[in-house]
Amino acid sequence: MINLRDLxxxxxxxxxPLFDAFNWxxxxxxxxxxxxxxxxxxxxxxxxIVGVRAPSAGMVTVNGERVPxxxxxxxxxxxxxxYGLLPWATVRENVELGLRIREFYGQDDRRPPTADRRExxxxxxxxxxxxxxxxxxxxxxxxxxxxxxxxxxxxxRVAIARTLVLEPDVLLMDEPFSALDAPTRxxxxxxxxxxxxxxxxxxxxxxxxxxxxxxxxxxILVLGAPPHRSPGRVVENSGAGRAxxxxxxxxxxxxRELREMLxx
Amino acid sequence: MRKRGILLAALALLIAWEIAALxxxxxxxxxxxxxxxxxxxxxxxxxxxxxxxxAWRVIASIALSVVLxxxxxxxxxxxxxxxxxxxxxIYLTYPIPKIVLLPIVILFLGIGDASKIAIIFLIxxxxxxxxxxDASAALRPELLYSVRSLGAGRRALLRFVYLPATxxxxxxxxxxxxxxxxxxxxxTESFATNAGLGxxxxxxxxxxxxFPEMYxxxxxxxxxxxxxxxxxxxxxxxxxxxxxxx
Numbered sequence: 001m002i003n004l005r006d007l008x009x010x011x012x013x014x015x016x017p018l019f020d021a022f023n024w025x026x027x028x029x030x031x032x033x034x035x036x037x038x039x040x041x042x043x044x045x046x047x048x049i050v051g052v053r054a055p056s057a058g059m060v061t062v063n064g065e066r067v068p069x070x071x072x073x074x075x076x077x078x079x080x081x082x083y084g085l086l087p088w089a090t091v092r093e094n095v096e097l098g099l100r101i102r103e104f105y106g107q108d109d110r111r112p113p114t115a116d117r118r119e120x121x122x123x124x125x126x127x128x129x130x131x132x133x134x135x136x137x138x139x140x141x142x143x144x145x146x147x148x149x150x151x152x153x154x155x156x157r158v159a160i161a162r163t164l165v166l167e168p169d170v171l172l173m174d175e176p177f178s179a180l181d182a183p184t185r186x187x188x189x190x191x192x193x194x195x196x197x198x199x200x201x202x203x204x205x206x207x208x209x210x211x212x213x214x215x216x217x218x219x220i221l222v223l224g225a226p227p228h229r230s231p232g233r234v235v236e237n238s239g240a241g242r243a244x245x246x247x248x249x250x251x252x253x254x255x256r257e258l259r260e261m262l263x264x
Numbered sequence: 265m266r267k268r269g270i271l272l273a274a275l276a277l278l279i280a281w282e283i284a285a286l287x288x289x290x291x292x293x294x295x296x297x298x299x300x301x302x303x304x305x306x307x308x309x310x311x312x313x314x315x316x317x318x319a320w321r322v323i324a325s326i327a328l329s330v331v332l333x334x335x336x337x338x339x340x341x342x343x344x345x346x347x348x349x350x351x352x353x354i355y356l357t358y359p360i361p362k363i364v365l366l367p368i369v370i371l372f373l374g375i376g377d378a379s380k381i382a383i384i385f386l387i388x389x390x391x392x393x394x395x396x397x398d399a400s401a402a403l404r405p406e407l408l409y410s411v412r413s414l415g416a417g418r419r420a421l422l423r424f425v426y427l428p429a430t431x432x433x434x435x436x437x438x439x440x441x442x443x444x445x446x447x448x449x450x451x452t453e454s455f456a457t458n459a460g461l462g463x464x465x466x467x468x469x470x471x472x473x474x475f476p477e478m479y480x481x482x483x484x485x486x487x488x489x490x491x492x493x494x495x496x497x498x499x500x501x502x503x504x505x506x507x508x509x510x
Binding site for chain 2: 083
């Protein structure tokens with residue numbers, strides 16, 4: 001599904017590469033956590049998968065297709081810590097944004113095929129998709145509010161709804177909950193798990209929080225200090241994906257294991 | 265509350281004027297009631313027409329400067345290299361009091377509407393240009409990045425991000441420039457023309473020592489500024505509702 005082959009990436013004006021012939025593969029429907037210290041290249045990894053940055057060597061493929069250089073493939077959803085909501089648009093308008101962009105300009109300004117456009121322009125179709133996610137995320141009552149009027153947790157729900165309404169086949173989440181308080185954070189972690197169980201969307205969740213990584217990812221990619229070379233360090237964490245996991249003994253063991261790996 | 269406050273302020277100004285007129289008791293300061301009568305009588309006899317001419321000149325200048333300065337500001341804000349190239353030029357020309365260019369503008373464009381519109385345009389253009397440039401350069405990269413991840417290309421970004429993001433700045437720039445624009449308009453209309461409120465006040469009534477009529481012209485000019493101010497306020501409330509939420 002997501003395949004990094006001999007990926008090499010160096011930031012301009014940096015002597016050493018961040019990724020040096022790095023290989024990694026995530027299968028369809030998997031939930032991956034990616035953990036590492038700040039500045040280790042976690043976010044850059046997502047940027048490379050989404051296509052905002054291009055590798056200096058090697059290749060990134062998603063679903064068998066090569067990720068176009070500096071272009072969005074349109075089926076990769078991205079959720080950021082900063083929410084990225086439009087402050088001048090209501091909750092509903094923010095959730096609709098991706099659909100409207102496609103309707104008016106097509107993916108990356110290229111007009112969508114007519115059939116596609118008719119389907120999207122069927123206001124009923126758009127409405128029902130948007131309403132579905134607004135309802136699923138308990139946002140119906142807030143639909144006419146502006147981002148500044150709602151809480152951080154609610155904003156992040158809007159950002160996730162906005163991404164899911166486009167029915168992505170890959171969902172990339174870049175420390176989406178690190179700015180939230182603990183109860184809200186656990187609430188949204190559970191929501192993320194539920195959604196993944198429902199939709200089976202291939203998910204890559206980047207975090208610097210060990211407990212979060214263990215609770216969510218059935219597989220965990222551990223990034224130490226760069227440069228990252230193959231083979232990447234992967235921790236199998238098959239217990240993840242259930243609400244009760246947090247209270248089990250294996251949860252603590254996995255967290256300890258990760259802590260040791262990150263130290264060493 | 266807001267409307268009541270404005271009405272009360274207007275009333276207070278009128279009362280102060282009335283008292284001042286009573287105390288001074290000279291024809292160079294007619295009472296508000298006399299000016300009001302002159303105003304009503306003069307509107308169909310030319311004052312109304314002069315008002316329309318002035319309003320057209322100032323509105324055309326505002327529209328022209330917004331239409332030209334907004335895209336230019338967006339380009340400067342989005343392309344640091346272009347901005348780098350033009351920044352010294354803007355830095356040099358921005359503080360020049362554009363009104364001193366009036367004789368030159370008249371030499372090139374004549375004494376008609378074109379030169380008046382052009383000189384006000386020059387003043388407003390730089391105001392709008394600079395705020396649009398700064399507002400679009402200040403957009404958080406995360407916002408652009410995440411909207412791009414939803415599939416937005418350049419045109420979609422322009423429509424859904426850059427234009428709405430810079431709109432409040434444009435309206436603020438226009439609002440703070442209205443006073444200057446009308447002052448400059450007044451000056452340009454006070455010579456070599458036969459239409460506009462500046463002409464009416466300075467050439468027509470002042471020269472004839474028709475004081476109530478002259479005051480009516482001053483009131484008309486003030487009303488023009490006030491009306492434009494209200495229009496900008498109205499547009500801001502209509503187009504930038506999020507700024508007023510809660």
